[in-house]
Every structure is written in C-alpha cells, then in structure tokens.
Amino acid sequence: MNYHIKASSTSNQDAIVHIKQTNIDFGTTSKSAETLPNPAELFLGSFASCILKNVERFSAMMKFTYSKANIEVNATRLENPPRMENIVYNLTIYSNDKKLNPDLLKKNIEKFGTIYNTVKLSCSISGTINTIENV
Numbered sequence: 001m002n003y004h005i006k007a008s009s010t011s012n013q014d015a016i017v018h019i020k021q022t023n024i025d026f027g028t029t030s031k032s033a034e035t036l037p038n039p040a041e042l043f044l045g046s047f048a049s050c051i052l053k054n055v056e057r058f059s060a061m062m063k064f065t066y067s068k069a070n071i072e073v074n075a076t077r078l079e080n081p082p083r084m085e086n087i088v089y090n091l092t093i094y095s096n097d098k099k100l101n102p103d104l105l106k107k108n109i110e111k112f113g114t115i116y117n118t119v120k121l122s123c124s125i126s127g128t129i130n131t132i133e134n135v
Contacts (some may be wrong), residue, residue, distance in 0.1 A: 005017060005018065005019045006018040006019075009028055012029065013028075013029065014026065014027050014028050014029055014031075014032050014036055015027075015028045017042070024037075024042070026038065026039065026041075026042055040075070040077065040084070043084070044073045044075055044087070046115050047073060047087065047089075047115050047116065047119055048071045048073050048089070049115070050113045050114060050115035050116050051071055051089065051091060051109055051113060051116065051127075052069055052071060054108065054109045054112065054113050054116075055069045055091070055093065055105070055109070058105055058108050058109070061108075062099065062100070062101065062104065062105065062108075063099055064095060064097040064099040064100040064101075065095060065097045066093050066094060066095035066097065066100065067094045067095065067134050068093075068094045069091065069092065069093045069094070070091070070092045071089055071090065071091045071092070072089065072090045073087060073088070073089045074087070074088045074089075075087045075088070083122070083123070084119075084122070084123045085123050085124070086123060086124050086125075086126075087119065087123060087124070087125045087126075088125075088126050088127065089125070089126075089127035089128075090127065090128050090130065091127060091128070091129045091130070092129075092130045092131075092132060093105075093129065093130070093131050093132070094131075094132050094133075094134050095131055095132075095133070095134065096133050096134050100131060102129040102130075102131055103129075105129060106127070106129050110125075
C-alpha cells in the first residue's frame with residue numbers, strides 16, 4: 001500500500017495539507033500559533049487517528065460494539081536535537097458490550113497500527129484504555 005499527500009504554503013502565511021478531497025490548515029507563522037495546529041500537533045493527530053481507526057477495525061474483528069471513543073495524547077519534545085521523546089495516550093471507549101476486551105484491544109493496536117509502529121521506533125509510547133458504560 002502506498003500513500004500520497006500534497007502540502008503548500010505561501011511566504012508569511014500559513015500552510016495547507018491536501019489529502020484526497022480534504023484540506024487541513026496548519027500554522028507556520030507566529031500569528032497562528034494559538035489558533036492552528038503546528039506540525040508536531042498534526043503528527044500527534046496522525047498518531048491518535050491511527051489508534052481510533054484501529055478501534056473501529058478491531059471492533060469488527062473482535063465482535064464488540066461501542067458508541068464512541070475518545071483519545072488524549074500528550075508528548076514530550078526534546079530540544080537538542082528537536083524530537084518527540086515520550087508519547088502517552090489515554091483512550092476511552094464507551095460501550096456496554098461484555099465482548100470488549102481492553103487488554104486484547106490494546107495489544108492489537110500496538111501490534112498492527114501503522115503509525116503506532118512507525119513512531120515506536122523513535123520514541124517511547126505508553127497508554128491506557130478505559131471503558132465507560134453507556135447510560
């Protein structure tokens with residue numbers, strides 16, 4: 001499988017990632033530092049997206065249902081050289097399904113996530129999966 005994206009920027013303005021039929025604005029100037037995601041935040045968004053995609057994928061394979069899933073991701077950035085050193089995630093899944101096995105789901109996410117596996121080669125990752133019953 002191969003992937004293809006495009007991105008563009010204009011001097012002294014912010015930039016755009018073009019993916020399929022979607023455009024994602026991101027900040028490259030100090031003017032947008034508080035309003036648009038920066039490249040590091042887009043990177044963490046990709047990491048979170050990988051995990052959420054795998055929740056959906058494994059819900060079918062593991063035969064459990066859920067109403068929604070939320071993820072929070074925190075990262076520590078080193079200065080020299082600039083890089084992510086540590087990523088910590090907290091995944092919350094809302095489900096009443098007794099077939100949901102959080103430990104097995106976590107194992108599958110960590111074994112089969114494309115972005116997850118790419119990132120773990122360069123920094124440490126730790127995470128938790130919590131389940132909350134739907135009311």
